[in-house]
Amino acid sequence: xxxxxxxxxxxxxxxxxxxxxxxxxxxxxxxxxxxxxxxxxxxxxxxxxxxxxxxxxxxxxxxxxxxxxxxxxxxxxxxxxxxxxxxxxxxxxxxxxxxxxxxxxxxxxxxxxxxxxxxxxxxxxxxxxxxxxxxxxxxxxxxxxxxxxxxxxxxxxxxxxxxxxxxxxxxxxxxxxxxxxxxxxxxxxxxxxxxxxxxxxxxxxxxxxxxxxxxxxxxxxxxxxxxxxxxxxxxxxxxxxxxxxxxxxx
Amino acid sequence: xxxxxxxxxxxxxxxxxxxxxxxxxxxxxxxxxxxxxxxxxxxxxxxxxxxxxxxxxxxxxxxxxxxxxxxxxxxxxxxxxxxxxxxxxxxxxxxxxxxxxxxxxxxxxxxxxxxxxxxxxxxxxxxxxxxxxxxxxxxxxxxxxxxxxxxxxxxxxxxxxxxxxxxxxxxxxxxxxxxxxxxxxxxxxxxxxxxxxxxxxxxxxxxxxxxxxxxxxxxxxxxxxxxxxxxxxxxxxxxxxxxxxxxxxxxxxxxxxxxxxxxxxxxxxxxxxxxxxxxxxxxxxxxxxxxxxxxxxxxxxxxxxxx
Numbered sequence: 067x068x069x070x071x072x073x074x075x076x077x078x079x080x081x082x083x084x085x086x087x088x089x090x091x092x093x094x095x096x097x098x099x100x101x102x103x104x105x106x107x108x109x110x111x112x113x114x115x116x117x118x119x120x121x122x123x124x125x126x127x128x129x130x131x132x133x134x135x136x137x138x139x140x141x142x143x144x145x146x147x148x149x150x151x152x153x154x155x156x157x158x159x160x161x162x163x164x165x166x167x168x169x170x171x172x173x174x175x176x177x178x179x180x181x182x183x184x185x186x187x188x189x190x191x192x193x194x195x196x197x198x199x200x201x202x203x204x205x206x207x208x209x210x211x212x213x214x215x216x217x218x219x220x221x222x223x224x225x226x227x228x229x230x231x232x233x234x235x236x237x238x239x240x241x242x243x244x245x246x247x248x249x250x251x252x253x254x255x256x257x258x259x260x261x262x263x264x265x266x267x268x269x270x271x272x273x274x275x276x277x278x279x280x281x282x283x284x285x286x287x288x289x290x291x292x293x294x295x296x297x298x299x300x301x302x303x304x305x306x307x308x309x310x311x312x313x314x315x316x
Numbered sequence: 317x318x319x320x321x322x323x324x325x326x327x328x329x330x331x332x333x334x335x336x337x338x339x340x341x342x343x344x345x346x347x348x349x350x351x352x353x354x355x356x357x358x359x360x361x362x363x364x365x366x367x368x369x370x371x372x373x374x375x376x377x378x379x380x381x382x383x384x385x386x387x388x389x390x391x392x393x394x395x396x397x398x399x400x401x402x403x404x405x406x407x408x409x410x411x412x413x414x415x416x417x418x419x420x421x422x423x424x425x426x427x428x429x430x431x432x433x434x435x436x437x438x439x440x441x442x443x444x445x446x447x448x449x450x451x452x453x454x455x456x457x458x459x460x461x462x463x464x465x466x467x468x469x470x471x472x473x474x475x476x477x478x479x480x481x482x483x484x485x486x487x488x489x490x491x492x493x494x495x496x497x498x499x500x501x502x503x504x505x506x507x508x509x510x511x512x513x514x515x516x517x518x519x520x521x522x523x524x525x526x527x528x529x530x531x532x533x534x535x536x537x538x539x540x541x542x543x544x545x546x547x548x549x550x551x552x553x554x555x556x557x558x559x560x561x562x563x564x565x566x567x568x569x570x571x572x573x574x575x576x577x578x579x580x581x582x583x584x585x586x587x588x589x590x591x592x593x594x595x596x597x598x599x600x601x602x603x604x605x606x607x608x609x610x611x612x613x614x615x616x617x618x619x620x621x622x623x
Contacts, residue, residue, distance in 0.1 A: 166461075171393040171422070309368045312367055
């Protein structure tokens with residue numbers, strides 16, 4: 067496996083994405099909306115609670131809400147690859163550019179890695195930008211009103227550093243498999259979007275029920291995602307075979 | 317670099333797409349692969365380019381075997397492939413399309429720039445190098461796809477219907493370009509439906525209908541399906557001339573058409589001088605003598621219908 071070869075494919079896909087307004091708007095809009103809306107909702111809730119709670123209770127409540135709301139960033143980590151990966155794979159199918167690409171002296175693994183990175187890199191980058199906006203706004207508010215920083219928390223760090231990248235990888239891999247079966251970008255995005263629901267349920271439900279400490283929950287979820295990532299990696303690798311792409315992919 | 321196959325076969329489930337194809341394409345030769353839709357031409361090329369595997373038989377490009385794992389990347393490196401669909405990146409510029417493939421084929425930076433410029437100039441696309449591919453005409457896209465197949469200066473070139481859907485002028489440019497490549501001694505394997513094109517630019521032609529039904533130069537193929545005929549154009553056909561010709565043992569059959577004698581001969585090159593002498597001796601005035609052969613289209617239709 068030559069990473070340099072994969073990166074050539076990634077760089078080409080990123081150039082194609084830069085010229086596609088729909089992709090650019092998706093990449094900018096989702097993290098920006100989440101980075102602005104979530105802090106706004108959080109601040110609104112905390113200000114409503116401020117009159118009813120002591121400073122210590124307010125900080126405790128704020129910390130819980132920061133953890134709860136930071137889980138929502140997993141959505142962008144899992145949702146954005148459905149846009150990027152569908153363009154990366156189905157876009158090639160629609161332009162009928164896969165055959166000349168497959169004729170080049172690259173291995174299936176190098177091509178798959180290159181195209182997967184092209185979907186992963188901008189998505190994780192956009193998700194982190196959203197998280198950064200979130201952290202700056204929340205901390206700006208909390209330092210003024212509570213005299214302390216609310217972000218980072220350990221839970222926030224686990225979600226940002228482990229859960230979001232794993233969810234992003236899962237989504238990319240799922241889209242490789244979906245792309246082999248459908249010929250329509252919208253259909254691929256809708257099918258890929260289904261992967262977000264179970265991830266979000268797994269993230270948010272335990273938070274509200276609070277059966278285990280939050281960090282433990284996030285680590286358990288990360289373990290589950292890692293296992294799913296490995297499983298889907300083998301499936302997507304089996305799907306992305308030169309011969310199958312030319313003779314079996316729809 | 318030669319291309320050689322021996323009983324090359326590919327099956328898709330129960331269906332045999334390519335059946336025991338044995339052929340050899342010599343270095344520097346332009347080999348035309350003719351056949352109807354579904355005859356197995358693209359499947360054969362895909363096997364030779366290591367895009368799909370074979371079911372049985374052997375195939376090699378130069379010294380590299382297509383089914384040897386360690387040879388596959390080497391084959392893809394020395395081979396240029398123009399697929400049936402141009403498959404260009406419409407949002408990228410003409411230059412960036414070629415640059416991307418140049419990088420994948422590991423052409424060093426300086427050489428890559430030089431090759432891109434040379435190919436785009438040769439194909440009349442240099443002025444459009446910064447334009448998005450989406451804005452090019454069909455003919456320009458086809459030329460760009462050919463440039464892409466040549467970006468790494470391959471020794472063997474597979475062209476799958478390079479002039480399909482092109483207007484006559486664009487098709488001629490592409491054909492002329494293929495002839496230029498022939499001068500550079502590249503081995504060219506040309507899949508085509510265009511019989512006229514095959515006749516004009518191919519050294520040899522193979523007719524495929526799942527099986528390889530004939531191989532030869534266009535001239536050999538044209539002669540292969542019928543006995544060769546000599547046509548003698550006369551001022552007029554008099555009875556003594558007709559009688560003199562019929563007496564010749566080398567003439568198998570004689571027919572007339574206005575002032576022409578049409579004669580079936582076994583070996584015209586050997587027997588024509590005797591024929592001419594006999595006609596002149598009988599008082600016939602000969603305007604000229606020509607050969608009547610089948611066209612490549614006649615050959616192709618007969619082979620494909622009969623296979």
